[in-house]
Amino acid sequence: MLKLSRVAAFVAMVGSVVLLAWAAPSQARTRTYYIAADEVIWNYAPSGEDLIAQRPLPPLAPMQLGWSYHKAIYREYLDSTFRKLKPRSPEDAYLGILGPVIHAEVGDTVVVVFRNNARFPLTVHAHGLFYTKSSEGAPYQDGVSAWNKNGDSVPQGQTFTYTWQVPERAGPAPGDGSSVVWMYHSHQDEVGDVNTGPIGPIVVTAKGMAKADGSPKDVDREIFAMFAQFDESSSRYFQANISDPRINPRHVKPVGNFSTTDDDIWTINGYSFGNMPVPSMRVGQRVRWYLLSTMSDFDFHAPHWHGNTVVVNGMRTDLAQLGPMAMTVADMIPDDAGTWLFHCHVNVHLAGGMEARYRVLP
Template identity: 50%
Template sequence: MDDGTVDRHGHSRTGEHSRTGERRWPAVLALAGSAVVALAVIVVTTQLVSAADPAGGSAPAAASTGEGRTRTYYIAADHVTWDYAPAGRDAASDQPWDETSGVFTVAGPDRIGTRYLKSLYRQYTDDTFTTLVPRPAAWEHLGFLGPVVHVEVGDTLDVVFRNNLDRPVSVHMHGLQYDKGSEGAPYQDGTTDEQRGDDAVPPGATYTYHYTVPDRAGPGPMDGSSIMWMYHSHTDEVGDVYSGLMGPVIVTRKGMARPDGSPADVDRELVSVFSVEDENQSSDAAANLASLAQPPDPDDGDFVESNLMHDVNGYVYGNGPLGGAPGEGTTVQVGQHVRWYLMSMGNEVDLHTPHWHGNTVVANGMRTDVVSLLPAQMLTADMTPDDPGVWLFHCHVADHLTAGMVTRYQVLP
């Protein structure tokens, strides 16, 4: 994954491709016959209040202090069968699968199709992890991403994490401040074994991560009132992320947040992650391979190709929820202040150029309708829509577009 980008752990700073690569199938084939689909629950739990989140999410209980609030999240990582195309067709064109789209979507004896076992972060109501927090209509567009974590500069964040997966995983939070006991990344950092419980939480174990939100974690001088970071498992960063273990954390400038931590000057927040999801390298690849009636040849390039899902938030070919009213799916209204949080994740093929049809945005202080993303890069763009209609929102890399990296948004009068 050496694409020239650098992940600075603990610090922040201001200011026609080949679809093949390192694959897990040779090892997976040896395991496929005995693959066991184990239930996984990563739990970053969130104490919830009963009031609805004005931003469309579920607000955690937040104890106010002189320096900010303490927010506690309960999030679980579950094994979930995920469908990249629940409509069963190209929803953007309203057409059945054709020769091109069928490469990635049509199931067969030696083809998985669009339904994969994934490991996903999901939000629970308390530390019993028995009741899921229903995902509000405003956040249905998140797809397989983990829940949005909202914080304000000056806050403290606690993430209670239990791993019910069949493998060790972790939570690694970008941007926020943490000590070595909450980094969630295994490497030789001079700490003792007793200080590495955060790096790879064993199956069935619980671990609490602690974070603070200083000024340097929040919006910079040229940013708006909020920015997005991401969180993901870093135990096996490649396999865990491709299995689905990632989500957004949104930090609002001090004094500009609602009680739930969302930016008070924004009417609608939308999160979009563009990625070529390489299911060949997912940590759940063995279980997915075991579902096939006819074991494939691991050197079959066509099979490898079929497992590269060119998605936005886990949806291909416009299958993401559009919604019918403002605040549902990706539906907004003319004149609203809409903030888009964008991210790319993956390999050297994940150089994306998201493009909005119909309306423009301001990103990095410039007016545009196309932005550029490198792998693991995060970007914020503000839109005041003025053109009603249902509009395409897609990656403008030609190969990615034809392979399904397309979604839609709707602007109502």
């Protein structure tokens, strides 16, 4: 009898191990990112040229200060000391002004240890993921206690840890592919913050479909492209930019009601006129483009790929449609090698330099 029960226990144990291995092909993880908002001088056209047309940049608009501005951007560090930046690989250089890509699989937990090195309060607010009030990163009258508001306004030099869950509803729906894209951005003073620069992408991959780094198994190359009208007259550095002769060498003065359309820069990943480093891919690769946009006065965009087609929402096209704060997936299997134009099809945006290139290698 004793022997039998031992055998039964052994069988049960083996059975449960086998069951566990079968039921949990990928283990839920906690993915921790160390992200600071750092002050930089950002150059929208570092070559000083229009690289699409191979000519000098167009003359500055009357109220445009220049091509470089004080901005705050999210950057990834190796650990909580925030001493060493995590290097960005050359093939990711095109990400430009975007913060680090946060990857997660359904079932995971994302922890963002955020340090604010900017001179005014900022936050990290995530779209799509599950957060409690203490990790929302957006101050407004929501009736919660002061303790729950610490993450809603992180002062200069302070650190705050945000914790976001990644439930099923943060991942792909039945009509999606194996991953979806969200954004995270500062929401302390939302309009000012987004025009100031701290914004980045989040990819959530379906359960069981993620590689170890969280990216989808059935995709060979992920590309991120954020179409943004940066309205520098709404930036939180507006006064700092006006009064800095390095930024404002012509001593442009705000006159009358310096309206929100006076100093706009039209960008993809923070670059104008083809200055975005050219991302590359190969013929036949499964390339997933994640398209984002921001929220100025007219952030409606029509990204158009020359040379290759994509599938958006199950339909074939070579032109996507983005409204403000859009988060859209476009899948491409390039078959046409070459260096191709990738630009916004809204005329005033195209004329303003919202154009880049991508390269398909044979």
